[in-house]
Amino acid sequence: MKLPLTMMGGRQMTSGNTMFLSDMGMMGSTLAGYLFWWGSLTHLASIVPIRGFIRRLKSRLYPEIHITVHEQNGDKSFSRNELYYAVETYLSELASGKANNLKAAISNNGRSVTLALDNREKMVDFFDGVHLHWVHQSDSPSANGAAGPSEAAHFFVGGGGGRGGGAASTRGDKRYVLTFLRRDRPQVVGRYLSHVLERARELQAKSRKRKLYTNGPYSGAGWSSVLFDHPASFDTLAMEPPQKKRIMDDLMTFSKSKDYYAKIGRAWKRGYLLHGPPGTGKSTMIAAIANFLGYDVYDLELTAVGSNTELRNLLASTTTKAIVVVEDIDCSLEVTAARKAPGNARTRGRWKDAPSKSKRINGMNYCFSDSGNEGGEKKNKKSEVTLSGLLNIIDGLWSVCGGERLIVFTTNHVEKLDPALIRKGRMDVHIEMSYSTFEGFKILAKNYLDIDHHPLFDAVERLMEEVKVTPADIAEQLMPKTLDATPADKASACLQDLIQSMTKLKGARK
Numbered sequence: 182m183k184l185p186l187t188m189m190g191g192r193q194m195t196s197g198n199t200m201f202l203s204d205m206g207m208m209g210s211t212l213a214g215y216l217f218w219w220g221s222l223t224h225l226a227s228i229v230p231i232r233g234f235i236r237r238l239k240s241r242l243y244p245e246i247h248i249t250v251h252e253q254n255g256d257k258s259f260s261r262n263e264l265y266y267a268v269e270t271y272l273s274e275l276a277s278g279k280a281n282n283l284k285a286a287i288s289n290n291g292r293s294v295t296l297a298l299d300n301r302e303k304m305v306d307f308f309d310g311v312h313l314h315w316v317h318q319s320d321s322p323s324a325n326g327a328a329g330p331s332e333a334a335h336f337f338v339g340g341g342g343g344r345g346g347g348a349a350s351t352r353g354d355k356r357y358v359l360t361f362l363r364r365d366r367p368q369v370v371g372r373y374l375s376h377v378l379e380r381a382r383e384l385q386a387k388s389r390k391r392k393l394y395t396n397g398p399y400s401g402a403g404w405s406s407v408l409f410d411h412p413a414s415f416d417t418l419a420m421e422p423p424q425k426k427r428i429m430d431d432l433m434t435f436s437k438s439k440d441y442y443a444k445i446g447r448a449w450k451r452g453y454l455l456h457g458p459p460g461t462g463k464s465t466m467i468a469a470i471a472n473f474l475g476y477d478v479y480d481l482e483l484t485a486v487g488s489n490t491e492l493r494n495l496l497a498s499t500t501t502k503a504i505v506v507v508e509d510i511d512c513s514l515e516v517t518a519a520r521k522a523p524g525n526a527r528t529r530g531r532w533k534d535a536p537s538k539s540k541r542i543n544g545m546n547y548c549f550s551d552s553g554n555e556g557g558e559k560k561n562k563k564s565e566v567t568l569s570g571l572l573n574i575i576d577g578l579w580s581v582c583g584g585e586r587l588i589v590f591t592t593n594h595v596e597k598l599d600p601a602l603i604r605k606g607r608m609d610v611h612i613e614m615s616y617s618t619f620e621g622f623k624i625l626a627k628n629y630l631d632i633d634h635h636p637l638f639d640a641v642e643r644l645m646e647e648v649k650v651t652p653a654d655i656a657e658q659l660m661p662k663t664l665d666a667t668p669a670d671k672a673s674a675c676l677q678d679l680i681q682s683m684t685k686l687k688g689a690r691k
């Protein structure tokens with residue numbers, strides 16, 4: 182009798198095509214032998230947990246440390262643990278290029294998508310030759326395959342659950358667990374965690390919603406704010422490229438020099454004086470700086486400040502990473518001694534005609550919220566802010582505040598300013614914003630018309646050698662006047678307009 186035999190996995194064993202019963206006897210005893218050993222091994226494994234044993238053995242050889250960063254602090258208030266969010270930000274940058282399972286969410290006012298590690302997703306990082314493993318864990322019932330409360334992955338000694346995870350977690354807790362070898366503890370505790378925090382701050386500063394604050398007549402004794410959403414950047418700023426690069430390098434060096442400022446015992450602040458004729462881009466430059474560094478802008482209206490004390494309180498309530506701007510400083514303050522009464526001071530053009538709380542800044546309308554009711558009273562209040570008061574407050578205030586701050590003064594008349602106000606150490610960088618050069622014009626032509634070359638460029642260049650035009654004048658002429666024309670026709674029409682107005686100007690100056 183020939184019987185086909187079927188083994189585990191459904192494979193048919195045949196000898197040729199068949200197998201005789203005598204062979205089956207031998208096969209049967211071999212099979213019984215295997216089964217015996219299999220049974221013994223399984224029994225042994227149930228007595229000695231081999232994987233656990235191997236893990237324990239390895240953990241003796243390569244001891245691990247786990248650091249758990251919980252979403253909430255362990256105190257009674259369950260307050261938000263800022264480190265958790267810093268780790269999340271740091272890992273989202275790392276994970277976006279590497280991790281397989283990510284959570285996506287919309288942020289930044291619906292303009293960008295942020296990615297974060299999904300539950301139980303692991304991420305490897307390297308820092309100064311140290312191998313670091315992160316895993317995200319969540320006890321939330323909705324989390325995919327939730328991990329046990331104190332389960333931490335063992336990266337160096339094999340996967341799976343085990344001990345670790347630090348403090349006991351609460352139901353619904355989310356946490357990041359960092360695992361590394363014990364021998365790397367000094368680098369991780371000493372430097373890596375600071376690096377994570379520092380990088381997260383940089384990323385948060387870049388993506389956070391920034392604000393424009395003002396102390397105008399509608400904001401009571403404090404600041405009122407709106408979202409700062411100005412599109413200016415150094416790319417779009419018409420300026421000689423080497424000068425632009427010097428400014429950007431200076432700003433970047435400043436923003437990265439926290440330790441250096443601390444070492445030399447100076448407050449972490451830098452003063453910029455922007456001077457030049459109207460329409461040369463001083464206000465635009467301030468917006469570009471704010472966007473470049475990711476700072477908030479405090480537009481300080483000195484004529485609306487009642488006294489030195491009020492000024493001190495205003496400046497003390499600014500956030501870190503801020504630019505405090507005083508536009509037209511020569512008009513805002515009597516630069517030699519006591520300042521003018523508000524009624525006599527020139528109010529900045531961009532503000533003075535505003536009929537309501539809506540203000541036009543750099544061609545954009547901003548609507549300010551009213552956070553106080555003192556606006557009406559202030560108009561008639563005589564301000565007592567003095568130059569020396571301003572200087573003392575600036576010098577004194579910045580010395581005690583830890584965060585990085587820029588203070589920017591603008592003026593059309595640098596020659597009128599008291600030297601004490603603009604001396605080095607107060608206004609460290611003096612930038613002259615001047616009439617447009619041909620290089621500046623080409624930047625504007627690229628921005629406004631999207632062209633790098635044009636047959637009419639030569640005529641513009643020749644005229645620029647003879648007449649002075651501000652970037653604002655050029656920008657005005659390069660604005661398309663119709664939507665119907667082709668891009669090439671629009672460019673030609675705008676350049677002809679510009680040439681015409683420059684020729685007129687040349688004629689008028691003869």
Ligand SMILES: Nc1ncnc2c1ncn2[C@@H]1O[C@H](COP(=O)(O)OP(=O)(O)OP(=O)(O)O)[C@@H](O)[C@H]1O
Pocket residue numbers: 417418419420457458459460461462463464465466543544592593614652653654656
């Ligand atoms: N250097 C520049 N680069 C790009 N655009 C510029 C530049 N200068 C001026 N503009 C354009 O001209 C407009 C007016 O410029 P801006 O308000 O910056 O001049 P300003 O120097 O601050 O003038 P004011 O002294 O009157 O305050 C801006 O909205 C911008 O469109």
Ligand SMILES: [Mg+2]
Pocket residue numbers: 463464465508591
């Ligand atoms: Mg201006």
